[in-house]
Amino acid sequence: MTDSTNSLVNKLARTELIDMVPYQSARRLQAGNGAFNEKIWLNANEAPGTGEYKVSSDCINRYPDFQPDNLLDAYSEYCALPKQQVLATRGADEGIELLIRTFCTPYQDNIVICPPTYGMYAISAENHGAGITKVPLINNELDLDGLAEQVGKAKVVFLCSPGNPTGNLLPHGQIKQALELFKDDAIVVVDEAYIEFDAQKSVASWLSDYDNLVVLRTLSKAFALAGLRCGFTLASEAIITMMSKVIAPYPISAPVAEIASQALNQTGLAKMNAQVSNVISLRESLIDWLKAQAWCETVFPSDANFVLFKTAKKDEIFNLLMKHNILIRDQSKQQQLANCLRISIGSEQELESLKKSIKLYFNANNS
Numbered sequence: 001m002t003d004s005t006n007s008l009v010n011k012l013a014r015t016e017l018i019d020m021v022p023y024q025s026a027r028r029l030q031a032g033n034g035a036f037n038e039k040i041w042l043n044a045n046e047a048p049g050t051g052e053y054k055v056s057s058d059c060i061n062r063y064p065d066f067q068p069d070n071l072l073d074a075y076s077e078y079c080a081l082p083k084q085q086v087l088a089t090r091g092a093d094e095g096i097e098l099l100i101r102t103f104c105t106p107y108q109d110n111i112v113i114c115p116p117t118y119g120m121y122a123i124s125a126e127n128h129g130a131g132i133t134k135v136p137l138i139n140n141e142l143d144l145d146g147l148a149e150q151v152g153k154a155k156v157v158f159l160c161s162p163g164n165p166t167g168n169l170l171p172h173g174q175i176k177q178a179l180e181l182f183k184d185d186a187i188v189v190v191d192e193a194y195i196e197f198d199a200q201k202s203v204a205s206w207l208s209d210y211d212n213l214v215v216l217r218t219l220s221k222a223f224a225l226a227g228l229r230c231g232f233t234l235a236s237e238a239i240i241t242m243m244s245k246v247i248a249p250y251p252i253s254a255p256v257a258e259i260a261s262q263a264l265n266q267t268g269l270a271k272m273n274a275q276v277s278n279v280i281s282l283r284e285s286l287i288d289w290l291k292a293q294a295w296c297e298t299v300f301p302s303d304a305n306f307v308l309f310k311t312a313k314k315d316e317i318f319n320l321l322m323k324h325n326i327l328i329r330d331q332s333k334q335q336q337l338a339n340c341l342r343i344s345i346g347s348e349q350e351l352e353s354l355k356k357s358i359k360l361y362f363n364a365n366n367s
């Protein structure tokens with residue numbers, strides 16, 4: 001790029017974009033380059049295995065339906081809500097963006113986030129020109145007094161349960177109190193990206209009681225389909241209708257709908273459930289192992305497919321793993337998470353390699 005194009009772009013672009021830092025996703029920090037077998041990827045909370053799917057190219061010359069029936073039927077059955085209360089999106093990330101674009105007038109309205117939390121709420125708000133108010137978690141739970149102060153000052157409140165990167169579910173009583181607080185003033189979004197790891201704890205069935213509740217879901221985590229880019233927004237019919245005015249005209253490509261509906265059939269769901277049980281048992285043994293390590297200060301409880309822990313040796317551990325081509329996520333820049341690292345639950349062999357590399361290092365450095 002020449003300097004003159006650069007200055008033209010800087011002259012024309014929205015000024016706030018010039019210094020904006022985009023979301024530092026795991027994949028932007030460490031590109032896969034299509035060679036996923038060369039490293040052990042435990043930094044993006046993906047599932048280790050890949051399913052087998054058939055894609056027909058029969059109708060690829062035609063635009064897909066706005067919300068393909070096969071997909072909507074399958075998800076509506078899975079989440080036990082009518083189709084009118086489901087919107088399929090390009091990942092849950094698109095749901096986050098649409099909610100902000102639907103409810104926040106730029107340079108006027110605010111969202112509330114509860115850090116430490118998922119980074120995309122703030123990035124999408126910033127992109128749209130919505131203000132961001134932080135009401136930090138207290139001991140990884142909601143600060144309800146802090147939230148009460150935001151009533152009337154925010155349009156959308158983002159809660160994450162199980163939380164990323166913290167890992168724990170929010171107590172149902174607290175989510176209910178937040179819904180009550182904002183009943184007449186704001187949308188309360190419960191991001192359930194990891195809910196399959198404790199499915200009975202979903203709040204999707206509360207949609208009949210709370211007009212201001214929105215639930216976000218994804219096929220990227222428990223369903224092992226992060227590469228597909230498919231998520232869902234569950235909400236009242238009125239909210240879904242409003243969001244449908246903002247979303248792209250053909251948001252779900254035909255091959256995506258086809259693969260996603262296979263993942264949601266009986267066989268697909270059985271596979272997902274088996275994978276979830278496996279992840280949970282691997283997670284519990286990783287937690288036990290971490291707790292037994294002298295260098296590990298705190299292990300956070302997890303209801304998801306990852307484990308967050310705190311160690312004064314976080315740089316040593318991150319770097320030694322990197323040397324062995326094992327990638328985990330450094331969360332230490334997040335509020336309240338100094339010295340914290342996050343490990344995604346990969347396969348048994350991947351986690352064994354991780355433990356072995358750490359053991360080797362500490363034996364050699366006898367600390």
Ligand SMILES: *Cc1c(COP(=O)(O)O)cnc(C)c1O
Pocket residue numbers: 045090091092093094118160163164191193217218219220226229230231
């Ligand atoms: C991974 C993740 C998402 C994004 O999911 P996609 O469907 O892949 O866009 C949303 N929220 C949380 C909390 C996540 O961890």
